[in-house]
Amino acid sequence: MCGILGVISLRGDGIPFSTVFRGLDIMRERGSGHGAGYAMVDPSPYVRVKAYFESEGDLEEARQALKPVKEEVYRLPGGIIDYVAYVEDGAPMPRRGVVYSLSRWLNVFKGATWHTEVAKLYGMWERRSSAWVAHIRYPTNSPGKKPYFSHPFSSGDVVIVHNGDLSSYGSNVNLLMYRYMQSSFTGNDSEAIAFLLNALSRDYDVEEAVVELIEGSRVRWARLDGPYAVAFIVGGEKPVLGAFVDKQHFRPLYMGMDGDNLYVASEAAAIRAMSPQAEVWVMRGGEYVIAGNGQVRGNFRKRPVSFVHPPIPGNAIDAAAYDTESLYHVVSRMVEEVGEANIYNVYGHRYIASGLKRGIVRAWGVVGNASANVMSGGQFYIYGDAQDDLGDAMNGGIIAVYGNVGDTVGQAKRGGELYVYGSAGTRAAIQHRDGVLVIGGSAGDYLGEYMGGGTVLVLRHTNDEEVGDHVAAGMVGGTIYIRGRVPMGKVGLIPRWDSVRRYLMSLMLDGIIDEATYSRALNSNDIGEVLRHVKWDNMYRLFNMPPHVEYRQLSQEELERLGPYIARFNDLFNTRVSIEDEEFTVVKPPPQHH
Amino acid sequence: MLVASYIRPAIHRIPEFWSSERIEYVRHCAMHGVPPYALEDGPSRYGRILDRLVFRDVRKGDVEEGLRKADVLDIDLSVKFGEYYINVPIYIGDMSFGALSGNPNIAIARAVDIVGAVAGIGEGGLHPEVAKQRNIVIQWASARFGIDVDMLRSGIGVSIKIGQGAKPGIGGHLPGRKVVPLIAQLRKIPPGSEAISPAPHHDIYSIEDLAQRVKALRLITGRPVLVKVAAVNKISFIALGVARSTAAGIVIDGAGAGTGATPIAARDNLGIPIDYATPVVDQWLRSDGARDGFLIISGGMLYSASDIAKMLALGANMVNLGTAALLAMGCIMCHTCHVGNCPTALTNMIGFNKILDIEWGTHHLVNYIQALTRGLKAILYALGMTSIRELVGRRDLLEAHHIDGKVGEVLGVDVAEEGETAWIDSGVHAPYTSELIKGEPPIIGMGGVLPGLTRPARRMLDVLRIEAAQVTHPSVDPYREDVAVYARINGTYLDVPIVVPPIDRAAATAGFGLGALIDGDDCTFGEYCLNRYSPIRVSPGSTALTYGGVIVIDERMGGSMALEEAVSRLDMELRRVGTRDRVVIIAAGSFYTGADIYRLAALGADLVEPYGAFEDTYMKVKGLDHVQRRDKYEKLMLALVKELKLLMGAGGITDFYHMVGNRDLLRSLSGNVASMLGVKVAGE
Structure with missing residues (x-):
């Protein structure tokens, strides 16, 4: 739920954290002090394992197993330990605790608190990156007391931030559990999106994977239903930032571009705060954008508009x-x-x-x-x-x-x-x-x-x-x-023409309409015309009379x-x-x- | 004609919650100002959870003594509401001018001012006489009928209506025939047009959107803001979001609550009961530190002093009474509110020849509320309390009988005597196929029906409640937006997930026309013929092949388990072995409604063959000619599909194909049924 934001430099330049913070801070009203987080492209020579533990014993056990090259430990309120270990490829994973990030390309920082606190705790102000996503949370389906439930959610080299509440969660989890052998869930629908995007992008390229989440035409139970606006990064040599919004546009998503960067956010104001000069427009339902490696792809349309505003009066x-x-x-x-x-x-x-x-x-x-x-x-x-x-x-x-x-x-x-x-x-x-x-x-x-x-x-x-x-x-x-x-x-609402034709055929088979009426109806330009040709009351129940x-x-x-x-x-x-x-x-x- | 007396209550063939005994209780209160009794004798085996709860250590003699001296007891029943105090913890809920015929609205508003209760005016404009009263709450609903700034400021609070218990996830509906010129003018819509409120607020698709609306209304009006929602699966999350939004409280309306008009499919299947929802919400808010100073107002099939006391103990601060208030003013529960010819002049069309005597109505409602407060004082006295605040959330004072341990655990109430929660009786059956073959989901007035609790459920399937969306995501109106119910079988698209049983050639053509699958050896519709896919037919519980193909689980073949259980198990088993997307599961059984299709799909059926509904139809149409029969079968299927779409839309589901096997959309009223079918318990 909440406010999301994403930004990528189209030239691969470093974008300072202060830019991201300005955007997220504008969306305070979308948060509640119960969760915030950031993720950035942050290549490392070692795999970065980030996990939460609830006891010193678990932490110690993980240390023994991971044998990290170096490590960081943050002790959070509520007795939660945030542990960061840099390990060689192929190191065993901790058996206890919650691993919330595991990637050599991406770095994730989050907490069950305000965005300002997360920034302070993890020294965000010093950081720069070519791509960022960020999130501020108004919890919907978990109480928001533990950082596990905060965004971003990551799965391998995929990290997402999400504003929404999936009605397809049960179906998506079935797919993950049985097809992709994903076994542990926090019960958070956003986490499921990260898992799905990662799993799908093994079989398809990123763009195809996004389309699959929106349409679900190839993989059954991959389709996301209900409201969602998502921004994500896929880490790698050439990182990609993407964003997409549900077909009915049940969540806000704005997009913007200036000469250097591409921006997405839940509010236009957040983009303006990051870049006052950017062109900003609202995305339509089912639109997506994928940017990286100097390219911008997607099915979105630009809708910028500019107007020279009158001067601001002195008493303003x-x-x-x-x-x-x-x-x-x-x-x-x-x-x-x-x-x-x-x-x-x-x-x-x-x-x-x-x-x-x-x-x-x-x-x-x-x-x-x-x-x-x-x-x-x-x-x-x-x-x-x-x-x-x-x-x-x-x-x-x-x-x-x-x-x-x-x-x-x-x-x-x-x-x-x-x-x-x-x-x-x-x-x-x-x-x-x-x-x-x-x-x-x-x-x-x-x-x-x-x-x-x-x-x-x-x-x-x-x-x-x-x-x-x-x-x-x-x-x-x-x-x-x-x-x-x-x-x-x-x-x-437009019916599928195949359905109309089959229905007319069935009427003809039963002698309700004759062949001439059938042909005339088939030659109609729209369903309203069909309805005018055919005198059969149930048709009005099946097909809506379109507006005049x-x-x-x-x-x-x-x-x-x-x-x-x-x-x-x-x-x-x-x-x-x-x-x-x-x-x-x-x-x-x-x-x-x- | 002025109505100023009671008439005989309607008689129902199948038991309903609003029995003549309960109507008598309300009338006794309304005539005498004291309840016939404050606490009933012992727990009941069937009925609401409330009816199976008792206060542990209360002595009957103390209650009776309390009732005798109720008027001299110094017991504080007041509730702080924004900056106001309300004398009694009673909210008369949200019945609009239009749904009610004017005089009842006036009587309600006057009565609450007299006794110091509070009334919500509902959606649809403010009646000028109602506007003169103080203790009213103005409603902000999705259609914004008649809203302006002055109106919003004319009560002691504002309530955002997200949903109602009788039809969660489905919009308000005032039938066109009740939109007479006066109503049309108040609502600013054409006379005679259906006054339909969108199912969601299109500015509220999420908790933070709701918080934004709460703040906006608080700023514009300077009044405390309430949020009214239906009790649904995720009610605890919703309530927490509301508590954090700066709202003063939440009005939770449980399944079985009354309404002027609701599709039967919605009334009987959506949302969860208030006695499941309230304790869950109270526990959740307490554990999150969000309970203090926040009001929980619970409603839905409540009417007695004992109900109020138990609801408070379960965790509510106040109760919301709607139907009971109408009963006090003469309602006979004939379920025809939507028609407009109410025999007791409560919900009749304005301009109809009967009108309610305002004085009589006010007087009886005042008496009724006073009787409840006397009863409530008596119970508090017997509990040794001096304020209702001491009672709120005291689940430890209650014990449950005749419910299973799992439900007890969810409610947070000790189970003193375990039993099967669900009331299942395969002999009791209330199909409404004769309504469905008119081509539309039938509409009815009033609630009081909860299959498995207040009315016997025919089978396990009926005990499963269907998810409806409130706040966290929007519901979808299937009449105006796309809700896709197509299914696929080996690459062929079916427009509807229905298999037509081999019962009548006319049914087959109708099915082909609508894009259903046709069962039977004489099917001539090519890829729409089931037999073309060489289905394997098995009885429920017998081992099914798991490598691929079409499996028909047919309960006519007998079998070792219930069909619903067999479907759910097979779905999970196929997923486990990794062949689920290569198998088509068809559930063939004695099913009758769109809700049956929905629930079977959520348990794992790709297609449903509801031969119960087709057999009923056949019996009604067998004397007609082919075209007439086709017409009826077609109407049956159209209505089934519309019911299915309504229920999907209510939960914000827009795609049938991808929802198959999504057990998360169902909640069971019974712990035993839950574990057999692999779903969670309501409130869990």
Whole structure:
């Protein structure tokens, strides 16, 4: 659970620990003081065995067995001994204790405490490495009292950090136990991912192994189900850093690049904190990236956006001096007293302008999660990116984001206007009920899911990438306008065509439809058309009627109704977007079937 | 027509928790303001765990004496709730305006103010009359109906609803016919539309997301925040996460809890009972130092003074009563809340011709709560205590009868008299095939059904509870998102993991249409014919070949063990010898529901041949023509698959093929059944 982070130098240069720390520290809110850790590429002439013991006797026994060339011993609270031994290849392993790292390429440091404490204990500030992963933990499936349960988890030369909670854990463990002869588990699902990735990368290359974890098309029970965002390093002569996120994007994962390094993190603010100049965007569900040896591979798309922000006024408050809660109170008080608040150096501070009723808030930086929630009036200008859950249950007012936004923007929004210069992540406008959401770039999967009303406009102006899959799944009201043609395969839930054909065949066999209807239905462009051809009630139970889709230019009435919002968009972002003479995909709820 | 009297309770063919005796207890309390008794006589052999627990050293005479002088006893029942004190440890739980018809909402809000209890208003907007009362808790649920800042601040607290005991992992649902203009306006949705709340909050996919929402609501409102979750397998982890989130407490809703509308498949199979969940959570939080100042509010099939006392001893600070409050106001447990024509004017559609007399309802609910507090004082008196705080977590005062040692160990309660926890009776059977052949998973109102405890389970399989997701990962709504139920047999993709038994040619075509596998010698559907794969048919428990191929374990062939046990053992055995992915296991038996298919798969079956459901259907359709019969078989399979998808989605499972053999998704109510099938015990 938690916050994850990964960084690699594309040239193999040393990245100082201070960079990693800055990123992780920004994600304090994702932690709880019950676990944190770091892993780095740190080649050693000897194999580094790192293990926890709970008694001096066990430690002594391990010493005797390992016969280390050199060793380090750390005595931790709770009577736990952290033991590091440098051994020759082929040395026997300790029989007791928990070995948490065993590699000549990687080095792992972790503890059941805050990230600051782990850094202090293991002298992290002195270290540099070409690749890092780091983790801050909010425990889900273990109490978080012992360092064994902290991330990173490693298996051989693979080390991972994970934010998630697998519903497939039992299946994955079966595979590990029986196929890969893995016998001991701490019960932690993240550990299982490390084991799986290591085991799979013996049979496949790293990229194939990652795809197998996402899809499970070759190895049964390898597929990860449930939410996950993972960053990992595979150690070796040429180390690789990778990251991937579950297909439904149930966990946040942002990616960034600057001239030197590639970054991934649970929050955009963490990447900005590591590299203020980096281009940052949100990854979509099922995307992965693998970087190393000067190459970057993967199925991800870059979605950066840049905007020259207005200068910060002299009376602005330095948000860096406040934690999230105190910043919230300071901003609320200022808005109440003088009608406006300007804040800069915002790095993931949450809840900003939540509950706002009137006045103006301007923020420079990266606005954190759950901001502008239950906002019912006033104006909120964000000069930079906004993370997840912006404008949840918004009733009124205006929000303008001069950058990208994360997932779930405008959830259950009931009024007001929300303008995004760049692109939106997954599930934009979910349960949107009224008001307007204008997205200048593109949007990820499940755009307008459960949408009940209001207007969503996706202009694909600052990013002309196609929108994601499952547009308008479960839509019951409102209208989505997307510039350009969105194929029907991206709208709603799409059945497999083989299944449709077989079903029609069975209807023909039973004489429910004749051959002519069968052929006509087979020639349909989409499932909605099939449903219109065939009069057989059960078909509506088997296949969902897709949302109603039209490809066309906007009508005069629509141009008049939407014109003011486009004018406002242009005015805010200094653009010259026009919606006249453009083809739009217009998505409305499916016709009711009774 | 104004409703201001009790009518005769409904009669149930198969025993349910809400028996006429229990309804009488509530009515007695509500009419007289004192309970008929404070502690029942001795433990029960069947029923909830609570019914099998007794206070060890309590003398009946002391309890009776306490009850007689309850009003003069100086016993403190108050609970600190944020900066407020609540007089009695009772929370009337979260029944929305819309699910209830308005007047009952008002009566509840008034009654809690009078007695100093607290009431959650549920999701769906604040009734203006309810808004006038003080002791209300505003709910923040996934659909955000009617939410604004002023509304959020109008109670003494805010509750984030993650899930409910009647349908963990499945979203709230107000049927379209109950969305009349007034409700539509309050919820800001079109009149007549189904008011569906997404199963997860799409901003809360994890514990840290929840912590973020808790903090956001606390900051916006300045009120203490509660988190309401259903009791599920991982409840202890969830509770710890909530305790660390700065929330004031957790409302845990157990299996069997009431609701306005739930799929039967969810009601009967998902989540775990509150008497398993509460002690586990209390122990877990104590061991982690996270218990002090944190409220545990437990609910789900609770109604009596004795229930409250035992729940506190098991580890709760307060109890959540929902169904019992409705019983006090006249509910007859007819299970038709979802229809909208409630005979007692509680859950009827607004505008229906009956309305509840608010005065009458308030009066009876006040009496009922006062009776419970008198009973509770009597028990505390007999225990020699002067405050309920002394009772919380005192599991040592209880002893269990008629449960197995393993369950006792999980609960942390001494077992005085061991017995089989599960109530299994193969003669009692409540199939609902006649509902399934309408093509949809049937919906029902109210709870009170826990197979294996409050109602006999037909077989071991029914004693296994199915995992539902709460907080740590999101559930998935199968109607709007992909839940894949395809299976593979020797390279052929099946769209559904069902084998159609050789019963009727019409069933075979329907099965082919849906992409099922067809059993029988006269199958003409090529790769969809089971016989094409030369299956080996064995009885449960007989030795099966382990090198590869298709094995049908068929309970019609007799056998030395139960089919569910044979499937689980074979799955584990094949994994051990390393041939599991070369074998297809088909479980053929008398199965009826999507839950049966789910559980067999989690125990290790790749495909299920539920001939019970097909035989039932055959009996109902045999007089019809081929196309009509096909229609019914098709509807049966569609409903079975939808049930399966609902249950998978509830646990956040999106892929059937990869979930086969995932025993971690099941928990047993019985220690013996657990060890036979290789699963853990609920709460473990």
